[in-house]
Amino acid sequence: MYDIDYTEEALDDLQYFRKHEQNIIVDGIDEQLRYEPLVETRNRKPMRANTIAEWELRIEAYRVLYTVGSQVRIVEIQRIGEKRGNAFFFRGRKTDL
Known part of the structure; x- marks a missing residue:
């Protein structure tokens, strides 16, 4: 079993989303990445x-x-955002990787 650790930036990203969305994201992380x-x-x-x-x-x-x-x-969770087409958006801003 793996431990899940969030960077400060990822925690800030998570706070950008509504509470319901945060629950979906955190539950998905736990389900998909724990093992x-x-x-x-x-x-x-x-x-x-x-x-x-x-x-x-x-x-x-x-x-x-x-x-x-x-x-x-x-x-270690680095960032949390949305993907629109081929572009990543963190806290509503487009970011190039």
């Missing part, structure tokens, strides 16, 4: 090289960018 965060599925995939994270998790319209420390079994 096999490095197994590629239709909702989890490795990302192309970028400066934010190694993996992307899709939870409905939301995207969770994360890295995994295999040695210490910690999933």
Whole structure:
């Protein structure tokens, strides 16, 4: 089992969403990343090289960018946002990866 750790930036991202959306995101993170965060599925995939994270998790319209420390079994949530087309939006602002 992996521990889930949120960066300060990810916590700020999470606060941007309404409470109902926050519950969907946090529940999805716990369900999808607690046991096999490095197994590629239709909702989890490795990302192309970028400066934010190694993996992307899709939870409905939301995207969770994360890295995994295999040695210490910690999933670190880097950012939480939305994806529109090929663009990522964090706290309502478009961000290039």
